[in-house]
Amino acid sequence: MRRRRPEVLRTPLGIVGITLLVILALLAVLAPLVWGDRATATHTDNMLAGPSPEHWAGTDNLGRDILFRTLVATRLSIVLTLAATIFGVGLGLLLGMAPLLLPRRLGRLVVAFVNVLLGFPSLLMVLFLAVILGVSTTSALLAIGIAIAPPFARLVYALGAGVAERDFVAAARIAGVHPLRIMVRHVLPNIAEPLVVNATVTASSVLLAFGGLSFLGIGVQAPQFDWGRLMQDGLAIIYDNPLAALAPGVAFVLTGLALNLTGEAAAGTFGAKSRIRTTRSLTERRSVSPRSNTRDADTDLVLDVRDLEIAFPGPYGPVSPVRGVSIALRAGEAVGIVGESGSGKSMTALAVAQLVEEPGRVTAERLTFCATDLRSGRRTAHDALLGTSLAVVFQDPMTSLNPVMRLGSQLGEAARRHQGLTRRQASARAADRLRAVHLSDPERRLRQYPHEFSGGMRQRAMIAMGLMGTPRLIVADEPTTALDMTVQRQVLDLLQEIRRKHGTALLLISHDVSVVSSICERVLVMYAGRIVEDLPAADLYTQARHPYTRALIGAVPEMTTDLDAPLATIAGQPVDPRHVPDGCAFAARCPRVTDRCRQEEPTLQAGPAGTVACWHVGDPLPAETKEVAVG
Amino acid sequence: MTATVAVAHASARRTRGRWTRFVLRRARRLLISLWILVTASFLMIQLVPGDPVRAALGTSAPAELVAARREQLGLDEPLLDQYLTYLRDLFTGDLGESILTQLSVAETIGQRLLATLSLALPAFVVTFAFAVPAGVALAVATRQGRRRRTELTFVGTSIVLASIPEFVVCVALVAVFAVNLGLVPAAGRDGLDSYVLPVLALAVGPAAVLARIVRVEMLAVLDADYVRTARAKRLSALRINLRHALPNAVTATLTLSGLMLATMVAGTVLVENVFAWPGLGGTIVSSIQSRDYPLVQGAVLVYGAIALTVNTLVDVAIAAIDPRSMIGDS
Numbered sequence: 028m029r030r031r032r033p034e035v036l037r038t039p040l041g042i043v044g045i046t047l048l049v050i051l052a053l054l055a056v057l058a059p060l061v062w063g064d065r066a067t068a069t070h071t072d073n074m075l076a077g078p079s080p081e082h083w084a085g086t087d088n089l090g091r092d093i094l095f096r097t098l099v100a101t102r103l104s105i106v107l108t109l110a111a112t113i114f115g116v117g118l119g120l121l122l123g124m125a126p127l128l129l130p131r132r133l134g135r136l137v138v139a140f141v142n143v144l145l146g147f148p149s150l151l152m153v154l155f156l157a158v159i160l161g162v163s164t165t166s167a168l169l170a171i172g173i174a175i176a177p178p179f180a181r182l183v184y185a186l187g188a189g190v191a192e193r194d195f196v197a198a199a200r201i202a203g204v205h206p207l208r209i210m211v212r213h214v215l216p217n218i219a220e221p222l223v224v225n226a227t228v229t230a231s232s233v234l235l236a237f238g239g240l241s242f243l244g245i246g247v248q249a250p251q252f253d254w255g256r257l258m259q260d261g262l263a264i265i266y267d268n269p270l271a272a273l274a275p276g277v278a279f280v281l282t283g284l285a286l287n288l289t290g291e292a293a294a295g296t297f298g299a300k301s302r303i304r305t306t307r308s309l310t311e312r313r314s315v316s317p318r319s320n321t322r323d324a325d326t327d328l329v330l331d332v333r334d335l336e337i338a339f340p341g342p343y344g345p346v347s348p349v350r351g352v353s354i355a356l357r358a359g360e361a362v363g364i365v366g367e368s369g370s371g372k373s374m375t376a377l378a379v380a381q382l383v384e385e386p387g388r389v390t391a392e393r394l395t396f397c398a399t400d401l402r403s404g405r406r407t408a409h410d411a412l413l414g415t416s417l418a419v420v421f422q423d424p425m426t427s428l429n430p431v432m433r434l435g436s437q438l439g440e441a442a443r444r445h446q447g448l449t450r451r452q453a454s455a456r457a458a459d460r461l462r463a464v465h466l467s468d469p470e471r472r473l474r475q476y477p478h479e480f481s482g483g484m485r486q487r488a489m490i491a492m493g494l495m496g497t498p499r500l501i502v503a504d505e506p507t508t509a510l511d512m513t514v515q516r517q518v519l520d521l522l523q524e525i526r527r528k529h530g531t532a533l534l535l536i537s538h539d540v541s542v543v544s545s546i547c548e549r550v551l552v553m554y555a556g557r558i559v560e561d562l563p564a565a566d567l568y569t570q571a572r573h574p575y576t577r578a579l580i581g582a583v584p585e586m587t588t589d590l591d592a593p594l595a596t597i598a599g600q601p602v603d604p605r606h607v608p609d610g611c612a613f614a615a616r617c618p619r620v621t622d623r624c625r626q627e628e629p630t631l632q633a634g635p636a637g638t639v640a641c642w643h644v645g646d647p648l649p650a651e652t653k654e655v656a657v658g
Numbered sequence: 659m660t661a662t663v664a665v666a667h668a669s670a671r672r673t674r675g676r677w678t679r680f681v682l683r684r685a686r687r688l689l690i691s692l693w694i695l696v697t698a699s700f701l702m703i704q705l706v707p708g709d710p711v712r713a714a715l716g717t718s719a720p721a722e723l724v725a726a727r728r729e730q731l732g733l734d735e736p737l738l739d740q741y742l743t744y745l746r747d748l749f750t751g752d753l754g755e756s757i758l759t760q761l762s763v764a765e766t767i768g769q770r771l772l773a774t775l776s777l778a779l780p781a782f783v784v785t786f787a788f789a790v791p792a793g794v795a796l797a798v799a800t801r802q803g804r805r806r807r808t809e810l811t812f813v814g815t816s817i818v819l820a821s822i823p824e825f826v827v828c829v830a831l832v833a834v835f836a837v838n839l840g841l842v843p844a845a846g847r848d849g850l851d852s853y854v855l856p857v858l859a860l861a862v863g864p865a866a867v868l869a870r871i872v873r874v875e876m877l878a879v880l881d882a883d884y885v886r887t888a889r890a891k892r893l894s895a896l897r898i899n900l901r902h903a904l905p906n907a908v909t910a911t912l913t914l915s916g917l918m919l920a921t922m923v924a925g926t927v928l929v930e931n932v933f934a935w936p937g938l939g940g941t942i943v944s945s946i947q948s949r950d951y952p953l954v955q956g957a958v959l960v961y962g963a964i965a966l967t968v969n970t971l972v973d974v975a976i977a978a979i980d981p982r983s984m985i986g987d988s
C-alpha cells in the first residue's frame with residue numbers, strides 16, 4: 028500500500044477523495060463532543076421550522092437542529108460502517124483462506140458453500156438475519172457483515188490461489204513451513220493491495236446498506252440516530268422541511284463519493300485518463316489546407332502521393348511517424364514497402380487508404396487516387412470511390428472479420444451501399460467473388476460466421492471483400508504475416524492473379540524483404556518515417572546501396588535456416604518516432620556512420636539502380652562487417 | 659480444406675458439449691441453492707428466540723389465541739414432521755396464513771409481487787433505453803481522446819450518480835418533483851404518474867453505472883480490427899457503430915444486466931418504502947417489523963427464488979453467447 032499512496036494522491040479526484048475522508052474522520056471524532064448537546068436539545072416553540080440563521084437546515088418535529096443532528100450522526104454512521112466492514116472482511120478472509128489451508132475435500136466444500144452464498148442477494152441475507160436476531164443495531168451490524176463476506180471470500184480465494192501456485196510458496200511448503208505461516212507471511216502480503224482497494228469499495232456499500240436498514244426502521248433504533256435514521260424521520264416531515272431528509276442524504280452522497288473516489292484512485296482507474304490529459308497542450312503545426320499543386324497530375328497514375336506527412340499530438344508536441352513520403356503507382360503495378368515495425372510503413376498504408384483517424388493528421392503536397400484529390404471535401408466525400416475502387420487487406424484475418432456477422436453480410440454491405448445492389452444481387456456477387464478467390468461451396472460459406480473458417484480462408488474472404496467492387500488499387504498491409512508458410516504462398520499467388528486479370532495496382536506492406544521482392548516490381552525501403560531507398564525489386568539483392576536495406580536483406584532467413592532459431596535481426600533499436608535524431612536516422616546503427624551523418628540528414632539521390640538517401644553510398648563497407656551474401 | 663472444416667465442426671461440437679455440462683452444473687447449483695433457501699426460510703421461524711407467536715401477537719394477547727395460532731402453525735409437532743408438512747404445502751402452493759390477518763400468504767404475495775414487478779421491469783427497460791445509447795454515443799464522441807471535457811464531465815457525473823443510494827435519490831426526487839413542483843404524487847400506486855418517481859429512483863444509479871460500462875466496452879470494440887475493416891469499406895458511421903461495433907460491445911453488458919435486475923429487485927425494497935408502494939419489498943419490511951413470520955417466510959422465499967433463478971438464467975444466456983465466460987467455472 029505504501030507504494031500506491033502517491034498514486035492515489037497524484038490524481039485530482041484521488042486527492043478530493045482523501046481530503047473528504049479526512050474531514051469525515053475529524054467530524055466523526057469531534058462533532059459529538061462539540062455539538063452533541065445542541066443536536067439533542069428540543070425546542071417545542073420552534074418545531075418544523077425551515078432554514079434560518081440560527082438553524083441553517085431548519086428543525087425537526089421536536090425543534091431539534093437538523094444540521095447539528097446530521098453532523099453528530101457522522102460518528103455513529105462511520106463507526107457502524109467500519110465495524111460491519113471489519114467484521115465482514117475478517118469473515119471473508121477466513122472463508123477465503125480456509126480452502127487454501129484445509130485438506131482438499133473440506134476446502135472444496137467451503138468453496139462450494141461460498142459459491143452458493145454468492146447467489147443469494149445480500150439484502151435477502153440481511154433481512155433473514157434481522158428476523159432471527161431481532162430488530163436492533165447489533166443484529167443489523169452482524170447481518171451486513173455476514174452478507175458482505177462471501178464476495179470478499181471469493182476474491183481472497185481467487186487471488187490467494189494464484190499466489191499459492193507460485194514458486195516461492197511451493198518452496199516454503201516443501202521446506203515444511205506451517206501452512207498458516209505461509210498464508211500470513213507469503214500469500215497475504217502479495218494480495219494485500221487489491222484486497223485493501225476492494226475493502227474500501229465494500230465499505231462504501233456497507234455505509235449504504237446500513238443507512239438503508241436504518242432508513243427502513245430495522246437498523247439503528249431511536250433514541251440513537253445515524254444518517255439513515257435521520258432520513259427516515261425527515262421523510263415523514265418532508266412537506267414541512269425537505270432539508271430534514273436532504274441534509275443526511277447529502278452526507279451519504281459525500282461519504283460514498285469519498286470512498287469511491289479513493290477506491291478508484293487507488294485501483295489506478297484514473298491513471299490512464301490523467302495521463303491522457305497531459306496531451307491537451309497540442310500545438311497545431313500545420314493546417315490541412317491543401318496547397319496548390321503546380322505540377323500536372325499524371326493521369327496514368329492510380330495513386331500519386333507526394334510529401335506525405337502524418338502527425339499525432341504527443342505530450343511534448345506532435346509526433347510524426349511518417350515524414351515526406353512519396354509514392355506513385357501505375358495501373359497493374361506492384362510496389363512494396365519494407366521496413367521494421369515502427370518504420371511508418373503501416374501508417375503510410377493507412378494514410379493511403381484514408382484510414383488515419385483523429386487526432387492523427389495527414390498532410391501531403393499531393394494525394395491523388397484515380398485522378399481524384401483525396402484532400403478535398405469532407406472525410407466522407409470520397410466514400411463511393413474508395414469503397415468501390417480501393418481494397419484493403421489487413422494483417423490479421425482472425426481479428427479483421429466481425430465475429431458476430433455472417434460472412435455474406437460482411438461481403439455484401441459495401442456493394443449495397445456504394446453500388447446500390449439489392450440484398451440478393453449483393454449475395455450473388457459475393458458468392459461469385461468467393462469463387463474468384465478459390466473458396467469452395469461459396470453459398471454455404473456466406474451463411475457462416477468467421478470462427479468457422481481457417482486463417483487462410485479468412486484472408487481469402489478479406490480479399491474477396493475487396494473484390495466486391497472493381498478495385499484499381501489493393502493496399503495489403505502484411506497480408507501473410509499471420510499465416511502458415513504454405514498458406515502465405517497461396518495468398519500471394521492469389522494477389523498476383525488478381526493483378527494480372529484486372530490490372531489492379533498493388534501496394535504491399537511487409538517486414539519481409541523476400542515476400543516483397545517475390546511479387547513486386549519496385550521496392551521502397553522505409554526507416555524512421557522516411558523512404559531511404561527506392562529501387563526495382565529485381566535489383567534489390569544486387570544493387571541495394573543503403574546500409575539499412577542491406578541489413579534487412581541480411582536478416583532474411585534462407586531456406587536452410589533452422590526455422591526454430593530466432594530470426595536474425597539488425598543490431599540496435601529502431602528509432603522512436605517521438606525522438607527522431609538530427610542527421611541520418613540510421614546513424615546509431617550504421618556500420619559506415621561518420622560525423623557528417625550525425626549532422627546532416629541525407630536526401631534521396633539518384634543511385635545506380637534507383638534512389639537512395641545515404642551520404643556514403645559509394646564507400647566500401649568497413650572490414651569488420653561481414654559482407655552480405657548476394658543472391 | 660475439408661480437414662479444416664472438420665476441425666471447425668469438431669470444435670463447435672466440443673463447445674456445445676461444454677455448454678451442456680455448464681448448464682447442468684448451473685442447474686444443480688440452482689437446485690441446491692433453492693433447497694437451502696427453502697430450508698432456511700423454514701428454520702427461520704424456529705430460530706426466533708422465544709415464542710414467535712407470542713412475539714407477533716404481543717404480550718397482551720390472550721393465551722388461548724396464542725395457543726390456537728401455535729396449533730395452526732403446527733409449532734408443537736416434531737421438527738421433522740413440521741419440515742415435511744412445510745415442503746408438502748410448498749409444492750401445492752400453500753404458504754400458510756398470516757399470523758396477524760389470517761389472510762393467505764400466497765395470495766398476498768402474488769398481488770404484491772405484481773406491484774413490485776410493475777416497478778422493476780419498467781425501471782430495467784428505462785435503464786437500458788438510456789444507458790446503451792448514452793454509452794455508445796459517448797464512446798463514439800470521445801474515442802481516442804477526443805472531446806476530453808465531455809468525457810471528464812460524463813465520468814465525473816456517472817461516478818457521483820452511482821454513489822447516490824436509491825433511497826437518497828427517492829427522497830431528493832420527492833423533495834423536488836412532488837413537494838416543490840407538485841408535478842407528481844409523492845406516494846401511493848395510483849395512475850400512471852405515480853410510477854414516474856419510483857421508476858426513476860430505481861433507474862438512475864444503475865443507468866449511470868451501465869452507461870459507463872457500455873462506453874468502456876464500446877471504446878475497446880471501436881479499436882478492434884474488424885471495425886477498421888468496416889471503415890475501410892466506407893460504410894456509414896451509423897452502420898459501423900451500430901451494426902459492427904454495438905453487438906460486440908453488449909455481450910459484456912448482458913453479464914451486468916442480471917446483476918442490474920437483481921439490484922433493482924433489491925432496490926424496490928427501499929423504494930417501495932419511500933413511496934408507500936404496495937409491493938413485495940414493503941411487505942417484507944412491514945412484516946419483519948410486525949413479526950408476522952409466515953408472511954416474512956413467504957416473502958423471503960419468493961424474493962430469493964426469483965433472484966436465484968434470474969442469476970442462473972443470465973449465466974446460462976451469457977455462456978451461450980460468449981463461450982469464454984465458462985472458463986474458470988468449476
Ligand code: SF4
Nearest residue numbers: 611614617624641642
Ligand atoms: S547516411 Fe551515414 S549513417 Fe546514414 S545510412 Fe548512410 S552511412 Fe549510414
